[in-house]
Amino acid sequence: MSDVKTVTKSVEQKFADRGIRLTRRRRQVLDVLMSADAALSAYDIAELCNAGSESHMPTMSVYRILDLLQEEQFIHRLETANKYVSCSHIACAHEHSGSQFLICDGCRRVEEIQLSPEAVGAVEMAANAVGFASISPQLEVKGLCVDCQPERI
Amino acid sequence: MSDVKTVTKSVEQKFADRGIRLTRRRRQVLDVLMSADAALSAYDIAELCNAGSESHMPTMSVYRILDLLQEEQFIHRLETANKYVSCSHIACAHEHSGSQFLICDGCRRVEEIQLSPEAVGAVEMAANAVGFASISPQLEVKGLCVDCQPERI
DNA sequence: TCAAAATTGATATACTATATCTTTTGATCG
DNA sequence: CGATCAAAAGATATAGTATATCAATTTTGA
Ligand SMILES: [Zn+2]
Ligand SMILES: [Zn+2]
Ligand SMILES: [Zn+2]
Ligand SMILES: [Zn+2]
Numbered sequence A, B: 001m002s003d004v005k006t007v008t009k010s011v012e013q014k015f016a017d018r019g020i021r022l023t024r025r026r027r028q029v030l031d032v033l034m035s036a037d038a039a040l041s042a043y044d045i046a047e048l049c050n051a052g053s054e055s056h057m058p059t060m061s062v063y064r065i066l067d068l069l070q071e072e073q074f075i076h077r078l079e080t081a082n083k084y085v086s087c088s089h090i091a092c093a094h095e096h097s098g099s100q101f102l103i104c105d106g107c108r109r110v111e112e113i114q115l116s117p118e119a120v121g122a123v124e125m126a127a128n129a130v131g132f133a134s135i136s137p138q139l140e141v142k143g144l145c146v147d148c149q150p151e152r153i
Numbered sequence C: 001t002c003a004a005a006a007t008t009g010a011t012a013t014a015c016t017a018t019a020t021c022t023t024t025t026g027a028t029c030g
Numbered sequence D: 001c002g003a004t005c006a007a008a009a010g011a012t013a014t015a016g017t018a019t020a021t022c023a024a025t026t027t028t029g030a
Helices: A009-017 A024-035 A042-050 A059-071 A117-129 B009-017 B024-035 B042-050 B059-071 B117-129
Strands: A075-078 A083-086 A100-104 A110-113 A139-143 B075-078 B083-086 B100-104 B110-113 B139-143
Touching: A024 A042, A024 A059, A024 A083, A042 A059, A042 A083, A059 A075, A075 A100, A110 B117, A117 B110, A117 B117, A117 B139, A139 B117, A139 B139, B024 B042, B024 B059, B024 B083, B042 B059, B042 B083, B059 B075, B075 B100
Parallel strands: A100 A139, B100 B139
Antiparallel strands: A075 A083, A100 A110, B075 B083, B100 B110
């Protein structure tokens, strides 16, 4: 169960490649998000940065850093929850063209998935039918994860 | 373009049928939402209730009333926007089994649609593939409405 | 070294939402 | 009708999320 991730060489490399500095503050925020097993609010993150550390992480800094990490797609903001998660693909070479999130109503765990092209197509179709275009691909869907579903015999 | 709706007989009848009182405050909130051409925040609603009226609508009341109207599906809350819209089906006999919303990034207009069963099925399929079940049906998708799309020649 | 740019610190304030307690209003029944 | 009880609204406090702004510090690179 304990599968705690933090900033690795491959993540450091992504920062370097894009000419973005991985400062102490940014590393703190990203480490907290990568270690978390659920989405966190900006205030949660500030608190966790401060826990067991003499440093003081101001919430403002957290927001600033979240903005940057989001732009670079190291993390994502869950708009239905006002919370943040690290990207599932943060350590791999995967590119995304829009992400979808499953959010467990039981344990708040978040799963980042890619919908099948057919699924995306079906949503686009429905949108086009009423004149909408340029659909943004971020979908957030609530449900129950495999651990939180009532047991079936 | 001006197609302002307010509480009608058929809406009044729905309240009566369900034993819910359509008080002055509730009517004010619902009228504001039905007249609006975009989603509104609770504070927007309070302000609009107060505009050109001697009465004072407290924000607390707005929230209380929004809760009720939502439970009865007269209105919906857009979770990605923290805003509220009146239900497209408020004046008809239509039942919904989950709604989907298209939100225009240009003008903030909101279109309430029903995805095709195939589209819903495709999303459910993707969720099941990673162990999620009991998917909630509310989807909010951002895009550009027909009026806000860059003109094509 | 020194000036410019990027990052962080500090403080204030706006926006969204809930909790709780009191007062008023409205339905019901004798 | 007037007493009673429940629903609704009023009032106030507070929690939670986010942005604006300006000053101080650190990093970069000429
Ligand atoms: Zn991602
Ligand atoms: Zn769960
Ligand atoms: Zn509806
Ligand atoms: Zn539009």
